[in-house]
Amino acid sequence: MLGEALAPYLSSQPPEAVFDAISERLREYWRQENKRKNLLGEGFEDVLAAVLGSAGGAGLSARTRTSIAEIPGFYAPGPKDKATKVDVVVEHTAWSRPALVNVKWSIRADREDQLWDDFKEYVRFDRDHRGFDHYLITNEFDPARLNAVCDRREANSYVFKQVVHITTDGLLAAYGPALVVDDGADTGRRTGESSVERVRLQVHQGRLVSLSEWLVALGTRTI
Numbered sequence: 001m002l003g004e005a006l007a008p009y010l011s012s013q014p015p016e017a018v019f020d021a022i023s024e025r026l027r028e029y030w031r032q033e034n035k036r037k038n039l040l041g042e043g044f045e046d047v048l049a050a051v052l053g054s055a056g057g058a059g060l061s062a063r064t065r066t067s068i069a070e071i072p073g074f075y076a077p078g079p080k081d082k083a084t085k086v087d088v089v090v091e092h093t094a095w096s097r098p099a100l101v102n103v104k105w106s107i108r109a110d111r112e113d114q115l116w117d118d119f120k121e122y123v124r125f126d127r128d129h130r131g132f133d134h135y136l137i138t139n140e141f142d143p144a145r146l147n148a149v150c151d152r153r154e155a156n157s158y159v160f161k162q163v164v165h166i167t168t169d170g171l172l173a174a175y176g177p178a179l180v181v182d183d184g185a186d187t188g189r190r191t192g193e194s195s196v197e198r199v200r201l202q203v204h205q206g207r208l209v210s211l212s213e214w215l216v217a218l219g220t221r222t223i
């Protein structure tokens with residue numbers, strides 16, 4: 001496969017042993033510290049930061065994988081605390097403090113636990129207790145997992161101010177036509193209850209928004 005991919009750029013075909021050596025080095029790289037998963041996750045963060053920097057308008061910038069100690073308004077972790085980093089920190093010259101963004105290409109069960117742990121760490125290190133805008137950006141398509149993160153609360157507040165999907169239009173198109181059932185009323189029909197229909201409601205209520213919508217909203221955010 002490497003040979004096929006590189007063929008248009010090579011004047012001659014390298015020996016098979018060369019491709020074997022390259023493949024082995026790639027496998028070794030992916031094995032080290034679970035880098036195969038990190039490559040996708042960190043690449044996703046880097047792309048989002050670049051999009052924010054170019055499409056967010058004047059005064060807006062984004063930093064990736066930033067220690068909580070480097071964010072204005074937060075305490076530095078102590079020597080016995082684990083290193084706490086924020087996937088993407090979004091800042092604007094007109095804001096009094098940045099927005100904190102968790103970025104997850106997909107949301108497995110272990111990542112849900114990590115999201116709650118991250119949030120509790122952010123709260124613990126919030127120095128002046130003014131609170132902070134906290135978002136999740138994802139490309140998850142599983143309706144149950146999306147509903148779980150949209151509905152998650154700590155005390156009486158949502159953990160995420162909004163959950164941002166790369167494309168809610170694509171998400172809803174993948175789910176297909178809305179489910180309807182006969183309710184016996186004069187209207188004849190109503191939306192059925194299911195996890196997919198619950199996601200549709202999240203979009204309608206603005207709990208789940210598209211990346212493009214969120215970028216526009218950031219331009220009017222004032223804190």
